[in-house]
Amino acid sequence: xxxILSSKNPLIKEIKKLHKKKARDEKKQYVIEGFHLIEExxxxxxxxxxxxxxxxxxxxxxxxxxxxxxEKLIFVSDEVLxxxxxxxxxxxxxxxxxxxxxxxxxxxxxxxxLLDNVQDPGNVGTMIRTADAAxxxxxxxxxxxxxxxxxxxxxxxxxxxxxxxxIHGNLADILQQFIQNQIPIYGTELNEQAVDYLKVNxxxxxxxxMGNEGQGVSATLLAQTTQxxxxxxxxxxxxxxxxxxxxxxxxxxx
Amino acid sequence: xxxILSSKNPLIKEIKKLHKKKARDEKKQYVIEGFHLIEExxxxxxxxxxxxxxxxxxxxxxxxxxxxxxEKLIFVSDEVLxxxxxxxxxxxxxxxxxxxxxxxxxxxxxxxxLLDNVQDPGNVGTMIRTADAAxxxxxxxxxxxxxxxxxxxxxxxxxxxxxxxxIHGNLADILQQFIQNQIPIYGTELNEQAVDYLKVNxxxxxxxxMGNEGQGVSATLLAQTTQxxxxxxxxxxxxxxxxxxxxxxxxxxx
Numbered sequence: 001x002x003x004i005l006s007s008k009n010p011l012i013k014e015i016k017k018l019h020k021k022k023a024r025d026e027k028k029q030y031v032i033e034g035f036h037l038i039e040e041x042x043x044x045x046x047x048x049x050x051x052x053x054x055x056x057x058x059x060x061x062x063x064x065x066x067x068x069x070x071e072k073l074i075f076v077s078d079e080v081l082x083x084x085x086x087x088x089x090x091x092x093x094x095x096x097x098x099x100x101x102x103x104x105x106x107x108x109x110x111x112x113x114l115l116d117n118v119q120d121p122g123n124v125g126t127m128i129r130t131a132d133a134a135x136x137x138x139x140x141x142x143x144x145x146x147x148x149x150x151x152x153x154x155x156x157x158x159x160x161x162x163x164x165x166x167i168h169g170n171l172a173d174i175l176q177q178f179i180q181n182q183i184p185i186y187g188t189e190l191n192e193q194a195v196d197y198l199k200v201n202x203x204x205x206x207x208x209x210m211g212n213e214g215q216g217v218s219a220t221l222l223a224q225t226t227q228x229x230x231x232x233x234x235x236x237x238x239x240x241x242x243x244x245x246x247x248x249x250x251x252x253x254x
Numbered sequence: 255x256x257x258i259l260s261s262k263n264p265l266i267k268e269i270k271k272l273h274k275k276k277a278r279d280e281k282k283q284y285v286i287e288g289f290h291l292i293e294e295x296x297x298x299x300x301x302x303x304x305x306x307x308x309x310x311x312x313x314x315x316x317x318x319x320x321x322x323x324x325e326k327l328i329f330v331s332d333e334v335l336x337x338x339x340x341x342x343x344x345x346x347x348x349x350x351x352x353x354x355x356x357x358x359x360x361x362x363x364x365x366x367x368l369l370d371n372v373q374d375p376g377n378v379g380t381m382i383r384t385a386d387a388a389x390x391x392x393x394x395x396x397x398x399x400x401x402x403x404x405x406x407x408x409x410x411x412x413x414x415x416x417x418x419x420x421i422h423g424n425l426a427d428i429l430q431q432f433i434q435n436q437i438p439i440y441g442t443e444l445n446e447q448a449v450d451y452l453k454v455n456x457x458x459x460x461x462x463x464m465g466n467e468g469q470g471v472s473a474t475l476l477a478q479t480t481q482x483x484x485x486x487x488x489x490x491x492x493x494x495x496x497x498x499x500x501x502x503x504x505x506x507x508x
Contacts, residue, residue, distance in 0.1 A: 126498060160491050163491065234508065
């Protein structure tokens with residue numbers, strides 16, 4: 001077990017950089033915070049690079065820490081832990097995880113959620129959590145969507161990224177794979193030019209594309225889907241929040 | 255039309271205080287930002303106390319500003335507008351609105367959403383927006399929930415508070431009114447001790463209680479409802495986000 005007491009330590013400086021997307025992309029690592037999430041990561045077989053904890057964390061999770069590879073453990077001072085934490089009240093434990101991304105899948109079975117340029121981290125995280133709850137097979141993150149390894153997305157996902165595959169990919173290419181395999185793929189529109197979602201039946205295998213908060217799904221993708229659907233607005237609101245809409249649709253389709 | 259160029263002006267100082275709940279409660283006023291929301295407030299008949307705009311706002315919405323009571327208009331410097339704004343990029347216009355709250359209703363027709371101690375402003379705002387979209391009759395905010403006049407809730411509601419009544423009330427008392435009028439009222443539980451929501455039929459009149467993000471609906475309320483319902487979790491997620499769950503249930507019941 002290592003011990004690091006100064007936030008000027010080179011390793012701590014490297015970890016701190018992981019708050020930026022650029023460093024996460026380069027090092028293929030990200031930081032998660034709080035015992036519950038770290039336990040989920042470990043149980044799911046995620047490759048843990050480091051587990052950092054202060055005196056409080058050591059006292060609280062002593063038994064669990066004994067089950068970890070001692071070479072991965074770093075005891076740190078409160079100063080170091082606080083310098084790495086993104087929470088107003090740090091829990092006393094955080095971990096550096098190595099990304100483990102499948103960049104393609106052999107086949108698409110079950111329900112798949114595809115995110116086209118969804119920008120709000122809370123929305124992206126909540127949709128992945130909902131996909132997990134609704135029993136979908138996985139989520140595909142298209143270009144332009146929020147980075148799923150940012151602290152805000154990680155917090156909103158509540159560990160669902162350890163329960164189902166979350167893949168980055170080119171949505172236009174993936175849409176073609178669905179079509180070639182005769183799996184229905186639904187685009188979502190914000191207007192009544194599409195079909196009421198209640199008229200679409202449940203399906204064993206399907207893709208559902210949710211789009212940008214302001215612009216919706218891109219017109220190029222909408223032109224190639226099996227069917228475009230919408231959720232009727234019965235009151236005077238202009239639209240639904242995209243994560244709420246995704247929840248209604250996934251629970252209807254699955 | 256007034257003109258205020260210094261953020262030390264006493265009126266500006268008073269308006270700035272409205273960022274705090276205490277001042278909003280005392281003065282029965284709140285601030286909204288951005289043209290779209292202000293236009294909705296005006297169209298809905300909200301009582302506007304002041305409309306403040308800088309040079310950019312004046313240029314952009316000159317025609318609309320001419321339709322407003324000139325005694326309510328205040329031209330302000332960029333410095334004043336920025337000091338009042340809560341946005342990273344202020345739009346150049348904001349308004350002070352007088353609260354107009356019904357504290358009770360003669361009768362409960364249609365669907366009603368009741369919020370028991372929902373704390374996240376984004377969740378509260380999103381649920382009110384969804385209630386509007388799903389065609390509910392109104393929303394009742396129980397004690398302990400986020401203040402609907404905070405900037406975060408106002409932003410997430412996207413003007414839905416001008417489309418349907420949003421009332422503050424004591425949920426235990428209101429639950430009794432539903433029961434006396436033989437209107438079904440549904441509590442939501444986070445576990446399978448309740449009934450699967452798909453087994454509950456659509457209803458013309460109903461109440462739906464959503465609870466705190468961590469604890470759910472309080473046990474005292476759950477003990478008095480007509481029926482408690484839950485949304486099945488098919489994957490490994492522990493629960494759904496409360497705003498997503500509310501969306502699925504409101505669209506199912508309405």
